[in-house]
Amino acid sequence: xxxxxxxxxxxxxxxxxxxxxxxxxxxxxxxxxxxxxxxxxxxxxxxxxxxxxxxxxxxxxxxxxxxxxxxxxxxxxxxxxxxxxxxxxxxxxxxxxxxxxxxxxxxxxxxxxxxxxxxxxxxxxxxxxxxxxxxxxxxxxxxxxxxxxxxxxxxxxxxxxxxxxxxxxxxxxxxxxxxxxxxxxxxxxxxxxxxxxxxxxxxxxxxxxxxxxxxxxxxxxxxxxxxxxxxxxxxxxxxxxxxxxxxxxxxxxxxxxxxxxxxxxxxxxxxxxxxxxxxxxxxxxxxxxxxxxxxxxxxxxxxxxxxxxxxxxxxxxxxx
Amino acid sequence: xxxxxxxxxxxxxxxxxxxxxxxxxxxxxxxxxxxxxxxxxxxxxxxxxxxxxxxxxxxxxxxxxxxxxxxxxxxxxxxxxxxxxxxxxxxxxxxxxxxxxxxxxxxxxxxxxxxxxxxxxxxxxxxxxxxxxxxxxxxxxxxxxxxxxxxxxxxxxxxxxxxxxxxxxxxxxxxxxxxxxxxxxxxxxxxxxxxxxxxxxxxxxxxxxxxxxxxxxxxxxxxxxxxxxxxxxxxxxxxxxxxxxxxxxxxxxxxxxxxxxxxxxxxxxxxxxxxxxxxxxxxxxxxxxxxxxxxxxxxxxxxxxxxxxxxxx
Numbered sequence: 126x127x128x129x130x131x132x133x134x135x136x137x138x139x140x141x142x143x144x145x146x147x148x149x150x151x152x153x154x155x156x157x158x159x160x161x162x163x164x165x166x167x168x169x170x171x172x173x174x175x176x177x178x179x180x181x182x183x184x185x186x187x188x189x190x191x192x193x194x195x196x197x198x199x200x201x202x203x204x205x206x207x208x209x210x211x212x213x214x215x216x217x218x219x220x221x222x223x224x225x226x227x228x229x230x231x232x233x234x235x236x237x238x239x240x241x242x243x244x245x246x247x248x249x250x251x252x253x254x255x256x257x258x259x260x261x262x263x264x265x266x267x268x269x270x271x272x273x274x275x276x277x278x279x280x281x282x283x284x285x286x287x288x289x290x291x292x293x294x295x296x297x298x299x300x301x302x303x304x305x306x307x308x309x310x311x312x313x314x315x316x317x318x319x320x321x322x323x324x325x326x327x328x329x330x331x332x333x334x335x336x337x338x339x340x341x342x343x344x345x346x347x348x349x350x351x352x353x354x355x356x357x358x359x360x361x362x363x364x365x366x367x368x369x370x371x372x373x374x375x376x377x378x379x380x381x382x383x384x385x386x387x388x389x390x391x392x393x394x395x396x397x398x399x400x401x402x403x404x405x406x407x408x409x410x411x412x413x414x415x416x417x418x419x420x421x422x423x424x425x426x427x428x429x430x431x432x433x434x435x436x437x438x439x440x441x442x443x444x445x
Numbered sequence: 446x447x448x449x450x451x452x453x454x455x456x457x458x459x460x461x462x463x464x465x466x467x468x469x470x471x472x473x474x475x476x477x478x479x480x481x482x483x484x485x486x487x488x489x490x491x492x493x494x495x496x497x498x499x500x501x502x503x504x505x506x507x508x509x510x511x512x513x514x515x516x517x518x519x520x521x522x523x524x525x526x527x528x529x530x531x532x533x534x535x536x537x538x539x540x541x542x543x544x545x546x547x548x549x550x551x552x553x554x555x556x557x558x559x560x561x562x563x564x565x566x567x568x569x570x571x572x573x574x575x576x577x578x579x580x581x582x583x584x585x586x587x588x589x590x591x592x593x594x595x596x597x598x599x600x601x602x603x604x605x606x607x608x609x610x611x612x613x614x615x616x617x618x619x620x621x622x623x624x625x626x627x628x629x630x631x632x633x634x635x636x637x638x639x640x641x642x643x644x645x646x647x648x649x650x651x652x653x654x655x656x657x658x659x660x661x662x663x664x665x666x667x668x669x670x671x672x673x674x675x676x677x678x679x680x681x682x683x684x685x686x687x688x689x690x691x692x693x694x695x696x697x698x699x700x701x702x703x704x705x706x707x708x709x710x711x712x713x714x715x716x717x718x719x720x721x722x723x724x725x726x727x728x729x730x731x732x733x734x735x736x737x738x739x740x741x742x743x744x745x746x747x748x749x750x751x752x753x754x755x756x757x758x
Contacts, residue, residue, distance in 0.1 A: 264697040268727060356590050359719045397588070
């Protein structure tokens with residue numbers, strides 16, 4: 126369990142230790158720090174969007190297809206709208222969706238997973254349902270759900286959460302199955318600890334380290350699916366500036382105004398990359414193991430479940 | 446072994462049944478009366494009632510489900526709301542481009558990914574290893590449509606080496622067919638390459654640390670046969686597993702790639718159906734793709750013993 130507590134402590138410690146300590150931490154976790162840095166910049170830009178950019182909606186037909194310049198940092202699109210402003214505002218939707226989907230699917234998946242892992246009779250039914258849900262490609266399930274209702278950010282979030290839940294459930298269940306056999310759980314059962322207390326005090330904490338990693342991958346995957354849905358015209362309503370919508374409406378002008386497609390595209394790739402880097406950084410709190418022989422003896426349970434091929438399979442990514 | 450196959454087949458049937466229930470319920474959640482949609486805007490209440498009777502929409506849900514499943518098993522996925530053509534026929538017309546795209550991508554991605562993965566594991570800790578790992582994280586993060594438009598912009602618009610978009614059937618010449626598939630396959634395959642390369646590296650690292658690898662090296666087996674015959678063969682099962690699971694990535698990516706490159710495949714069919722709210726098409730294609738995913742993973746499970754004879758069930 127040693128490493129279990131190391132991860133959050135390291136993340137928290139990244140904020141304001143003395144310079145030497147911070148540098149050492151950066152040297153040891155380059156991916157984590159780089160990811161957090163990019164993410165922090167993006168987050169600040171999204172929050173303070175009105176301060177650092179102009180109006181993302183204003184159309185000035187005279188100024189359509191202006192290449193990047195002093196007046197328009199990233200140029201203008203086919204309706205003369207400011208691409209910089211739209212890209213900055215687009216971060217709001219992407220980050221909101223990523224965060225909400227990660228929180229919602231982890232919370233729901235945690236609840237179902239703990240119950241399935243601890244109560245065998247729930248397990249059989251729930252896991253079959255989860256297998257079925259996992260077999261439906263995420264983006265198609267999301268398309269089907271979105272097409273049933275009026276498109277809105279909330280519907281998009283729900284449509285992405287549903288296909289993500291089984292991945293959390295499987296992870297949590299596998300950790301719970303291992304944890305419940307641990308001597309300290311047996312001891313708690315033997316000493317007459319009540320069931321809710323066992324679940325919350327003894328079982329739940331061991332699921333957190335792999336779940337943090339999983340949450341970052343879900344966040345990355347959600348941002349990609351949202352952009353994919355918007356791009357296909359099945360996501361956020363087209364009047365809202367999102368990166369997917371921007372690319373969808375500009376793609377016809379790729380040859381004439383490539384910046385209208387690539388600026389939101391690069392922003393999207395950067396956000397997903399930073400979230401994935403944070404995930405990779407969390408999955409390896411110690412030095413990355415270069416040799417397989419380094420890996421094995423050092424693994425305890427939660428870190429192992431972060432690093433195992435199965436955890437890699439659960440990575441969020443281009444399901445879109 | 447036979448026991449395992451029977452159990453595995455049984456679980457496949459159960460999973461597919463659950464998938465079918467999910468997808469069936471999804472269509473029945475759809476707002477609006479399907480009968481009213483089919484008859485059109487100018488229909489009277491009696492006409493709508495007649496259609497409801499004919500389609501059995503007043504029957505209880507389980508009865509409707511059994512009827513629907515019976516139709517599906519006979520290859521009847523319903524009729525498109527928009528074009529009034531059978532969904533099965535519409536899908537049939539679009540199979541070739543999608544299968545071409547998926548197979549070329551699969552071939553390309555697996556070849557590149559396994560090569561890079563083995564290389565990274567063999568050269569673990571060197572700059573080659575780091576480069577492969579960095580590339581794999583990056584290519585996992587760039588969405589398929591961004592890669593797609595980047596490739597189109599560089600190779601089609603600027604350099605004019607390859608056609609911008611579209612698809613040529615294989616019957617109209619192998620070269621034209623291949624030229625249209627190069628960029629879509631790369632765009633679609635990139636995330637897949639990243640996933641497989643990572644798993645290949647991880648499992649190869651484990652295998653390379655085994656005693657029999659040291660023995661092989663000690664008795665003087667050359668590097669290439671050592672890596673491939675002793676190493677890769679033993680690392681086969683997790684790699685094949687991830688190839689199977691990654692098919693989900695591929696299927697999701699097909700829908701977007703076909704839109705980016707204007708390929709008239711099954712993915713385009715769904716995207717066009719979104720705009721027209723053509724639920725039977727969305728339902729049919731979702732069912733089809735889920736079925737493909739489940740089948741591929743069944744096949745993967747069944748090939749384990751072929752890859753690794755040590756596995757006994």
